[in-house]
Amino acid sequence: MCRQCEDPDRPGYLERLREGVADRGWLVQGVEGTGLYPPWAYTIGLSGYGLPELVVTGLPALPAAGLLNGVAAHALHASPPSPGECIPLRGGPLVEVVPLAEPSAHLVFAAALYGPGIRALQLVHADTRGRFPWSADYRDGRGGQPVLGARHEA
Secondary structure, X not given: OOHHHHOOOOOOHHHHHHHHHXXXXXXXXXXXXXXXXXXEEEEEOHHHHOOOEEEXXXXXXXXXXXXXXXXXXXXXXXXXXXXXXXXXXXXXOEXXXXXXXXXXXXXXXXXHHHOOXXXXXXEEEOOOOOOOOOOOOHHXXXXXXXXXXXXXXX
């Protein structure tokens, strides 16, 4: 874990996040994968608009940021995705929206800025064959995308 993640009150970093959110509306915080843990990323700033933050796991930094920025921009101009909603991405995989069970446990810096009552939605992406992580044959059994909440089944 990085030193800033170990101490989210570390002087300077939260202020830089506040400034970035004030300038751009939201930011994407990436977390590198290590060993058994895949990379993941989340937005910081959507809570300031009364919206849930967005999370994606198992994608490298650039694709994760592209996905989160695209959905965040849409959420600000239309509405955020709903739990259980499936979103076909142009040129990308199908995504299903899953609410996080404990957002403040995973979105350390968003919680530091907006409090422990933040809400968050995970954008769970299908593999190249259209299978989701709750399928035993997702990525041919190799996994790599933790789901941080329970699926919303209609």
